[in-house]
Amino acid sequence: MMLSVILPVFNECNRLAASVDKLDRYLGANYDRYEIIVIEDCSTDGSYEVARQACMGRDSIVLLHNDRRLGRGTSLAIAIRKARGDFVMYMDVDLATDIRHTRALVDSLAQGASVATGSRLMRDSNTSRPAGRDIASRGYNALVRLLFGSRLHDHQCGFKGFNKKDILEVIGQVRDNHWFWDTEMLILCQARGLKVSEFPVSWVHNGGDSVNPSKVKVFKDSYIMGKKLLDLKLRM
DSSP: OOEEEEEESSSSSHHHHHHHHHHHHHHHHHSSSSSEEEEEEOSSSSSSHHHHHHHHHTEEEEEESSSSSSHHHHHHHHHHHHHHOOOEEOOTTOOOOOOGGGGHHHHHHTOOOEEEEEEESSTEEEEEHHHHHHHHHHHHHHHHHHHOOOSSSSSSSSSEEEHHHHHHHHTTOOOSSTTTTHHHHHHHHTTOOOOOEEEEEEEEOEEEEEEESSSSOHHHHHHHHHHHHHHHHHOO
Protein backbone atom coordinates (compact mmCIF):
# COMPACT_ATOMS: atom_id res chain seq x y z
CA MET A 1 0.00 0.00 0.00
CA MET A 2 1.30 3.42 -0.96
CA LEU A 3 0.06 6.66 0.59
CA SER A 4 -0.04 9.97 -1.30
CA VAL A 5 -0.41 13.15 0.78
CA ILE A 6 -1.40 16.35 -1.04
CA LEU A 7 -0.63 19.88 0.12
CA PRO A 8 -2.55 22.50 -1.92
CA VAL A 9 -0.61 25.77 -1.87
CA PHE A 10 -1.60 29.35 -2.62
CA ASN A 11 0.40 32.20 -1.05
CA GLU A 12 1.89 30.15 1.78
CA CYS A 13 5.54 31.24 1.57
CA ASN A 14 5.90 31.90 5.30
CA ARG A 15 5.07 28.40 6.55
CA LEU A 16 5.40 26.10 3.56
CA ALA A 17 8.98 24.91 4.06
CA ALA A 18 8.50 24.10 7.75
CA SER A 19 5.26 22.22 7.05
CA VAL A 20 6.81 20.16 4.24
CA ASP A 21 9.75 19.25 6.45
CA LYS A 22 7.53 18.29 9.40
CA LEU A 23 5.24 16.20 7.23
CA ASP A 24 8.10 14.43 5.44
CA ARG A 25 9.72 13.51 8.76
CA TYR A 26 6.43 12.19 10.15
CA LEU A 27 5.60 10.08 7.10
CA GLY A 28 9.16 8.76 6.82
CA ALA A 29 9.00 7.53 10.40
CA ASN A 30 5.61 5.85 10.01
CA TYR A 31 5.17 4.63 6.42
CA ASP A 32 7.38 2.53 4.17
CA ARG A 33 5.89 3.82 0.91
CA TYR A 34 4.60 7.36 0.59
CA GLU A 35 4.81 10.52 -1.46
CA ILE A 36 4.04 14.16 -0.74
CA ILE A 37 2.49 16.11 -3.60
CA VAL A 38 2.85 19.88 -3.31
CA ILE A 39 0.57 21.54 -5.84
CA GLU A 40 1.24 25.26 -6.10
CA ASP A 41 -1.60 27.31 -7.59
CA CYS A 42 0.14 30.27 -9.26
CA SER A 43 0.93 32.14 -6.04
CA THR A 44 1.88 35.81 -6.03
CA ASP A 45 4.12 35.75 -2.94
CA GLY A 46 7.00 33.56 -4.09
CA SER A 47 5.53 30.31 -2.79
CA TYR A 48 6.60 28.44 -5.91
CA GLU A 49 10.27 29.22 -5.32
CA VAL A 50 9.92 28.28 -1.65
CA ALA A 51 8.26 25.02 -2.67
CA ARG A 52 10.97 24.30 -5.24
CA GLN A 53 13.68 24.77 -2.63
CA ALA A 54 11.81 22.70 -0.04
CA CYS A 55 11.34 19.81 -2.47
CA MET A 56 14.84 19.85 -3.94
CA GLY A 57 16.79 16.64 -3.43
CA ARG A 58 13.85 14.76 -1.88
CA ASP A 59 12.64 11.78 -3.89
CA SER A 60 9.60 11.51 -1.63
CA ILE A 61 8.19 14.88 -2.75
CA VAL A 62 6.54 15.78 -6.06
CA LEU A 63 6.06 19.45 -6.99
CA LEU A 64 3.22 20.45 -9.32
CA HIS A 65 2.68 24.02 -10.49
CA ASN A 66 -0.31 25.70 -12.13
CA ASP A 67 0.68 28.37 -14.66
CA ARG A 68 -2.57 30.20 -13.91
CA ARG A 69 -4.83 30.27 -10.85
CA LEU A 70 -7.17 27.27 -11.02
CA GLY A 71 -8.53 27.20 -7.47
CA ARG A 72 -8.08 24.86 -4.54
CA GLY A 73 -10.66 22.31 -5.68
CA THR A 74 -9.29 22.01 -9.20
CA SER A 75 -5.77 21.73 -7.81
CA LEU A 76 -6.85 18.87 -5.54
CA ALA A 77 -8.51 17.07 -8.45
CA ILE A 78 -5.35 17.38 -10.56
CA ALA A 79 -3.14 16.11 -7.75
CA ILE A 80 -5.42 13.17 -6.92
CA ARG A 81 -5.40 12.03 -10.54
CA LYS A 82 -1.59 12.24 -10.67
CA ALA A 83 -1.06 10.55 -7.30
CA ARG A 84 0.64 7.15 -7.35
CA GLY A 85 -0.78 6.01 -4.02
CA ASP A 86 -3.58 3.51 -3.48
CA PHE A 87 -4.78 5.83 -0.72
CA VAL A 88 -4.74 9.58 -1.34
CA MET A 89 -5.27 12.24 1.29
CA TYR A 90 -4.91 15.99 1.59
CA MET A 91 -4.37 18.44 4.40
CA ASP A 92 -4.02 22.20 4.73
CA VAL A 93 -0.51 23.65 4.61
CA ASP A 94 -0.86 25.17 8.08
CA LEU A 95 -1.25 21.60 9.46
CA ALA A 96 -4.18 22.81 11.55
CA THR A 97 -5.27 19.19 11.97
CA ASP A 98 -2.77 17.17 14.00
CA ILE A 99 -0.87 15.06 11.44
CA ARG A 100 -0.94 12.09 13.82
CA HIS A 101 -4.59 11.64 12.78
CA THR A 102 -3.18 10.35 9.48
CA ARG A 103 -3.13 6.93 11.15
CA ALA A 104 -6.88 7.01 11.85
CA LEU A 105 -7.56 8.13 8.29
CA VAL A 106 -5.44 5.39 6.71
CA ASP A 107 -6.92 2.77 9.03
CA SER A 108 -10.44 3.81 7.97
CA LEU A 109 -9.55 3.36 4.31
CA ALA A 110 -7.79 0.06 4.97
CA GLN A 111 -10.93 -1.20 6.71
CA GLY A 112 -13.06 -0.58 3.63
CA ALA A 113 -14.10 3.07 3.56
CA SER A 114 -13.96 4.80 0.19
CA VAL A 115 -13.68 8.18 1.90
CA ALA A 116 -12.33 9.13 5.33
CA THR A 117 -12.70 12.64 6.72
CA GLY A 118 -11.66 14.39 9.89
CA SER A 119 -14.27 16.23 11.93
CA ARG A 120 -13.92 19.29 14.14
CA LEU A 121 -17.53 18.96 15.32
CA MET A 122 -17.89 15.45 16.71
CA ARG A 123 -18.22 14.96 20.46
CA ASP A 124 -14.61 13.81 20.93
CA SER A 125 -13.10 16.47 18.67
CA ASN A 126 -10.64 18.89 20.25
CA THR A 127 -10.98 22.21 18.46
CA SER A 128 -9.65 25.69 19.17
CA ARG A 129 -11.11 28.48 17.03
CA PRO A 130 -12.96 31.79 17.36
CA ALA A 131 -16.61 31.61 18.43
CA GLY A 132 -17.82 33.30 15.23
CA ARG A 133 -16.11 30.72 13.04
CA ASP A 134 -17.49 27.89 15.18
CA ILE A 135 -21.08 29.16 15.02
CA ALA A 136 -20.89 29.71 11.26
CA SER A 137 -19.47 26.22 10.75
CA ARG A 138 -22.13 24.52 12.85
CA GLY A 139 -24.89 26.40 11.05
CA TYR A 140 -23.47 25.56 7.65
CA ASN A 141 -23.11 21.86 8.42
CA ALA A 142 -26.63 21.70 9.87
CA LEU A 143 -27.92 23.14 6.58
CA VAL A 144 -25.99 20.55 4.58
CA ARG A 145 -27.51 17.74 6.63
CA LEU A 146 -31.00 19.25 6.25
CA LEU A 147 -30.77 19.71 2.47
CA PHE A 148 -29.01 16.48 1.54
CA GLY A 149 -29.64 14.07 4.41
CA SER A 150 -25.90 13.83 4.99
CA ARG A 151 -24.80 11.75 7.97
CA LEU A 152 -21.63 13.78 8.53
CA HIS A 153 -20.91 16.44 11.14
CA ASP A 154 -18.18 18.42 9.36
CA HIS A 155 -18.03 18.69 5.58
CA GLN A 156 -15.30 21.33 5.26
CA CYS A 157 -12.45 20.03 7.41
CA GLY A 158 -9.30 20.14 5.26
CA PHE A 159 -8.22 16.64 6.25
CA LYS A 160 -9.68 14.02 3.93
CA GLY A 161 -8.60 10.78 2.30
CA PHE A 162 -9.80 8.49 -0.44
CA ASN A 163 -9.37 5.02 -1.83
CA LYS A 164 -8.32 6.38 -5.20
CA LYS A 165 -9.92 3.76 -7.40
CA ASP A 166 -13.31 4.32 -5.76
CA ILE A 167 -13.60 8.06 -6.30
CA LEU A 168 -12.02 8.89 -9.66
CA GLU A 169 -15.38 8.90 -11.44
CA VAL A 170 -16.92 11.12 -8.75
CA ILE A 171 -14.14 13.70 -9.10
CA GLY A 172 -15.20 14.24 -12.70
CA GLN A 173 -18.69 15.20 -11.52
CA VAL A 174 -17.57 17.86 -9.01
CA ARG A 175 -18.08 21.31 -10.53
CA ASP A 176 -16.71 23.63 -7.85
CA ASN A 177 -13.09 24.71 -8.16
CA HIS A 178 -12.49 26.24 -4.75
CA TRP A 179 -13.70 25.93 -1.11
CA PHE A 180 -17.02 24.20 -1.81
CA TRP A 181 -15.17 21.29 -3.45
CA ASP A 182 -14.95 19.47 -0.09
CA THR A 183 -18.68 19.55 0.58
CA GLU A 184 -19.68 18.74 -2.98
CA MET A 185 -17.31 15.78 -3.05
CA LEU A 186 -18.72 14.33 0.18
CA ILE A 187 -22.33 14.82 -0.92
CA LEU A 188 -21.75 13.16 -4.29
CA CYS A 189 -19.88 10.24 -2.71
CA GLN A 190 -22.75 9.63 -0.29
CA ALA A 191 -25.28 9.90 -3.12
CA ARG A 192 -23.42 7.12 -4.96
CA GLY A 193 -23.58 4.90 -1.89
CA LEU A 194 -19.85 4.99 -1.15
CA LYS A 195 -18.81 4.31 2.42
CA VAL A 196 -17.72 7.54 4.11
CA SER A 197 -16.02 7.30 7.51
CA GLU A 198 -15.80 10.32 9.82
CA PHE A 199 -13.56 10.56 12.88
CA PRO A 200 -12.85 13.29 15.48
CA VAL A 201 -9.63 15.29 15.24
CA SER A 202 -7.61 17.80 17.19
CA TRP A 203 -7.61 21.05 15.23
CA VAL A 204 -6.11 24.45 15.98
CA HIS A 205 -7.22 27.64 14.24
CA ASN A 206 -4.30 29.31 12.49
CA GLY A 207 -5.68 32.75 11.79
CA GLY A 208 -2.78 33.86 9.64
CA ASP A 209 -0.49 36.84 9.89
CA SER A 210 0.59 39.82 7.82
CA VAL A 211 2.43 37.50 5.42
CA ASN A 212 -0.07 34.65 5.35
CA PRO A 213 -3.49 36.08 6.27
CA SER A 214 -6.40 33.70 6.65
CA LYS A 215 -8.08 33.00 3.31
CA VAL A 216 -11.49 32.39 4.92
CA LYS A 217 -13.81 35.43 5.03
CA VAL A 218 -16.66 34.31 7.27
CA PHE A 219 -19.56 36.47 6.05
CA LYS A 220 -18.65 36.60 2.37
CA ASP A 221 -17.80 32.89 2.22
CA SER A 222 -20.96 31.95 4.15
CA TYR A 223 -23.10 33.68 1.53
CA ILE A 224 -21.19 32.04 -1.34
CA MET A 225 -21.30 28.59 0.23
CA GLY A 226 -25.01 28.88 0.96
CA LYS A 227 -25.69 29.77 -2.66
CA LYS A 228 -23.59 26.83 -3.84
CA LEU A 229 -25.55 24.49 -1.58
CA LEU A 230 -28.81 25.60 -3.16
CA ASP A 231 -27.34 25.29 -6.64
CA LEU A 232 -26.18 21.73 -5.88
CA LYS A 233 -29.58 20.83 -4.45
CA LEU A 234 -31.29 21.99 -7.64
CA ARG A 235 -28.77 20.11 -9.79
CA MET A 236 -29.29 16.88 -7.86
